[in-house]
Amino acid sequence: MFQGTGSGVGKSVIAAGFCRLLKNRGYQVRPYKSQNMALNSGVTPDGLEIGRAQIVQALACGVEPDARMNPILLKPQGPGVSQLIRMGKVVQTCSAREYYTLAEENFEVAKEAMRSLREECDWLMIEGAGSPAEINLQKTDIVNMRLAEAAEARVMLIGDIDRGGVFAWLKGTYDLIQPQHRPLLKGMLINKFRGDVNLLQPGIDMFAEHVPVPVLGVIPWLELDLEDEDSQNLKSKRIPDPEITVAVVRLPYLSNFTDFDPLKQVEGLSLIFTKNPDELEQADLIILPGSKNTLHDMQFLDQSGISETLQRLRGTKWIMGICGGYQMLGQQIDDPHGMESGGSEKDLGCFP
Structure with missing residues (x-):
C-alpha cells in the first residue's frame, strides 16, 4: 500500500x-x-x-x-x-x-x-x-x-x-x-x-x-504526460512566441480538466489556465470548461470581472464553452430542483 x-x-x-x-x-x-x-x-x-x-x-x-x-x-x-x-x-x-x-x-x-x-x-x-x-x-x-x-x-x-x-x-x-x-x-x-x-x-x-x-x-523527477485528477496539480503550458494561445478560465469547480491535455501536445500552442481577465485579452481562443457547480461558477465570473471581459471580447475573440461552460454562454441557468446549488443566474448572453 x-x-x-x-x-x-x-x-x-x-x-x-x-x-x-x-x-x-x-x-x-x-x-x-x-x-x-x-x-x-x-x-x-x-x-x-x-x-x-x-x-x-x-x-x-x-x-x-x-x-x-x-x-x-x-x-x-x-x-x-x-x-x-x-x-x-x-x-x-x-x-x-x-x-x-x-x-x-x-x-x-x-x-x-x-x-x-x-x-x-x-x-x-x-x-x-x-x-x-x-x-x-x-x-x-x-x-x-x-x-x-x-x-x-x-x-x-x-x-x-x-x-x-x-x-x-x-x-x-x-x-x-x-x-x-x-x-x-x-x-x-x-x-x-x-x-x-x-x-x-x-x-x-x-x-x-x-x-x-x-x-x-x-x-x-520524471516528466510524465499522464492524466491527473487533482486540480491543485493543474499546470499551464506557456511557451515563448506561441503561434496560438488558448486560455481556459480556471473556475472554482472546474471539472474534467483532462479535456485539455491533448492541447499540451500541440507544437506552437500555449495553454493557460487563468482567473486573470487581462490574460484572457491576450488569448486567441478562450474556453469556459465544464463545472460541477455551474451556478456558483457563473457567480464567480461576475464577481471576478471575467463576465464583463468576455462580453466586451465578443466578436473579437473565439469563445468556446464545454458542458457547464457552454451553458454559461446562454441567457440564463435555472436549477429549480437544486441538482447543484439551486436558484437561477443570468448568463453571458452570447447566444439565444
Whole structure:
C-alpha cells in the first residue's frame, strides 16, 4: 500500500508504476483506492464513475477499469458539500458532517470491494489518500491506516522532496500515526528528486537515527504526460512566441480538466489556465470548461470581472464553452430542483 505525507506527492503515479512492473513480470495485478475526492473522474466500460487515477492504474495492469477499484468517490459540489458516488453510482449529496456519519457504512462497502478484487489477483496495489497524519480524521478514516490494518497491508510512505522539507514531512507523519499502526509502515520513498543522489545520502543516513523505518529508495523527477485528477496539480503550458494561445478560465469547480491535455501536445500552442481577465485579452481562443457547480461558477465570473471581459471580447475573440461552460454562454441557468446549488443566474448572453 502506498500512502503519502500529503496530496500530490506521487502516490498515484508510483502505484501505477508498480502495477505495470508486476504485470510485466507475469502477475495478475489490480489497483484499489477505497475513497477518492476528485472532480476529474472517468467512466468504466459499463458506465460507472470512478477516479481517473484508478483508470490509469487499471490500464497499467492490462485490465479494464472496474467500480470496485474506487468504491467511494466524492465530487465537491459547493462549499462544504459533495456528491457521494458509491460503487460508481450517485447516492446522494451531503455535507462534510453528514458524510462522516456514513463513514462506517462506506467502510463496509469499501472492504467488500477490496475482498472481491483480492480474489482475482496475485497483487492488490492499494493507494491511500492525502495524509494518514490528519489526526482529526483518524477515527473515521477509511482510506489510510485503518484500511491498511483491515487489509493487513505493508505500507510504503512517500514524501515529495521537490516541495522541500521532505525529512520533516516523513518524520512528522510517522510521529502522528497512531502507535498501533506504526508496525504496518515497512519503508519510505523520497519522490521527485532532482540532482545528484549522492548529496542526499548523508541526510538519509542521519534520518535513520530519528525514525526506525528505512528509506528504501529515491525516485528521480520524471516528466510524465499522464492524466491527473487533482486540480491543485493543474499546470499551464506557456511557451515563448506561441503561434496560438488558448486560455481556459480556471473556475472554482472546474471539472474534467483532462479535456485539455491533448492541447499540451500541440507544437506552437500555449495553454493557460487563468482567473486573470487581462490574460484572457491576450488569448486567441478562450474556453469556459465544464463545472460541477455551474451556478456558483457563473457567480464567480461576475464577481471576478471575467463576465464583463468576455462580453466586451465578443466578436473579437473565439469563445468556446464545454458542458457547464457552454451553458454559461446562454441567457440564463435555472436549477429549480437544486441538482447543484439551486436558484437561477443570468448568463453571458452570447447566444439565444
